[in-house]
Amino acid sequence: MPKPVNHHARRQLIAQALWRVVDEQGWSKATMREVAREAGVSLGQLQHYFSSRAQMLAFGVECASEETARRVGEALEQLSQPPHPRDVLRAVLYEMLPLHPGARATSRMQAAYVLEAMHDGALAERVSEGMRGGRAMVEECIRDAVRIGHLPESTDVALETDLVLALTGLGPLLELNVIEPGAALAAIDRHLERLFDLRP
Structure with missing residues (x-):
């Protein structure tokens, strides 16, 4: 009897191969043929899962988002409970930005897709x-901070949400070595200290 194929595992293998191609060669090189080669499968096998390059790329980005969410969840579990907003x-910004190897491939994949x-x-x-889903998550965190008293009721939640998300713009500066990871983390910490009126 033929060995059963784990289709979920095969799709994940293809997604990770796609991330590597984008990370190492760039978005334009992420053809179905090149991704199949990187994944160690035939082009026909890849086309069994994805009928077009666009479909493959969309799946790769969805997997990248899920991987980022997984890392954020693990990071949050390491915080004291309940965690300070x-x-x-x-933790969210740390995992969204290319500040460590685990985040770099998914960050590049998402940036290329945008x-x-x-x-x-x-x-x-x-x-x-x-x-919009990511923005809603950050906004809810800031609303929670207002509800539990970490931020004053007069806080402009929408504005503060946008300012926190603006920090993700540090991504290209990190990728092009304009700033070092330490400088990006310092900027993040300084902004959050000011937002929550904390002392260094």
Whole structure:
């Protein structure tokens, strides 16, 4: 009898191969043929799971988002319970930015997908939906901080949410070695200290 195929594992293998191609060669090189080669499967096998490059790329980004969420969840479990909202936001930003090897591939994958979406209306809506979800998570964290008294009731939650998310703009500066990871972390910590009126 033929050995049963674990289709979920095969799709994950392909997604990780896609991340490596994007990380090492760039988005434009992420063809179905190149990803199949990197994954160690035939082009026909890859096409069994993804009928088009766009479908493959969309799946790769979904997996990247899930991987980021997994790392954030693990980071939050390491915090004292209940965690201070400042520490929650710091953990989220740390995992969203290419500050360590585990986050670099997923960060590059998501950044490349955003650029692609700027020229594709269908992709743009999908990416926008995902980004709105991420923004809602940060906003809810800040609302919780107001509810439990870590921030004053007069806090402009929407504005503070946007300012926290603006810190993700440090990604390209990190990727191009304009700033060091230590400088990015210092900027994150300084902003969160000011937001929560904490002393260094």
